[in-house]
Amino acid sequence: MSEKSEWLDDQLRVALSQVISAVEPTLAGRLESEPDSYLDLISLTYRSSEEIAELLQSAVTSARLAGLSWERIGQRLGMTRQAAQQRFGRVLESADTHLFGEKRRLFPVTAFDEMEALAEAGRSGWHSVGYGMYFHNLVRADEQWEHLRVAAFGANRRALELEGWQRIGAMWFPWAYYARPTGKPIETDEVAAPPND
Structure with missing residues (x-):
C-alpha cells in the first residue's frame, strides 16, 4: 500500500x-x-x-x-x-426500465440550466425518471410535475419522501434528484415535447 x-x-x-x-x-x-x-x-x-x-x-x-x-x-x-x-x-x-407512457430525453443540459429546463418540461407533464451526464430521461404524465436537486450528502431523503418527493435513479455526485406530481393539470392541451438527443 x-x-x-x-x-x-x-x-x-x-x-x-x-x-x-x-x-x-x-x-x-x-x-x-x-x-x-x-x-x-x-x-x-x-x-x-x-x-x-x-x-x-x-x-x-x-x-x-x-x-x-x-x-x-x-x-x-x-x-x-x-x-x-x-x-x-x-x-x-x-x-432503465420504466413502465410509463411516452418517453423523451432532455438533452443537452448542464448543472447550470437543467433545473430551469426540468421546470418547463414539468409544467407540460414531463418528469425525470433517470439521468446522466448532460441528459434527463423523461416520461409524460397527465399532470404537472416539479423537480428538486439537492446536494447528495446534505439531503434528508426520508424527510423529502414524507413530503411526496420521489428519488430519481441513483445519486449523481454531487447531486441527488427528486420529482413529485403537483396535482395541477398540464398548462396546455398540446404537450410540448422537450428536445430529444
Missing part, C-alpha cells in the same frame, strides 16, 4: 468516526461506562456501512452513465470486469 493510500484510509477513518460521533454525540462518553452502548455503536456502524454500500452503487452507476467501461471500474475496485458488472450492473439495467 502506498503512502498516499494509507493517508487516504486514515482520513476516511477519521471522517467516518466524526460522522458517527456527530449522529450520536453521547456515544463516546457512554462507551466508557455502559457496555450496552457498544450495541449502539454496532447499529450505527452497520447503518453507515449500508449507506456507504448505496453510495458505492451510486458512484458506479454514475461512472457507467458517464461512459466509463466495466473494465476500468473493475480495475479501480480491484476486481475483474465481469465481477464488477455482475455486482453492480443489475441495478443500472433495472433503472
Whole structure:
C-alpha cells in the first residue's frame, strides 16, 4: 500500500468516526461506562456501512452513465470486469426500465440550466425518471410535475419522501434528484415535447 493510500484510509477513518460521533454525540462518553452502548455503536456502524454500500452503487452507476467501461471500474475496485458488472450492473439495467407512457430525453443540459429546463418540461407533464451526464430521461404524465436537486450528502431523503418527493435513479455526485406530481393539470392541451438527443 502506498503512502498516499494509507493517508487516504486514515482520513476516511477519521471522517467516518466524526460522522458517527456527530449522529450520536453521547456515544463516546457512554462507551466508557455502559457496555450496552457498544450495541449502539454496532447499529450505527452497520447503518453507515449500508449507506456507504448505496453510495458505492451510486458512484458506479454514475461512472457507467458517464461512459466509463466495466473494465476500468473493475480495475479501480480491484476486481475483474465481469465481477464488477455482475455486482453492480443489475441495478443500472433495472433503472432503465420504466413502465410509463411516452418517453423523451432532455438533452443537452448542464448543472447550470437543467433545473430551469426540468421546470418547463414539468409544467407540460414531463418528469425525470433517470439521468446522466448532460441528459434527463423523461416520461409524460397527465399532470404537472416539479423537480428538486439537492446536494447528495446534505439531503434528508426520508424527510423529502414524507413530503411526496420521489428519488430519481441513483445519486449523481454531487447531486441527488427528486420529482413529485403537483396535482395541477398540464398548462396546455398540446404537450410540448422537450428536445430529444
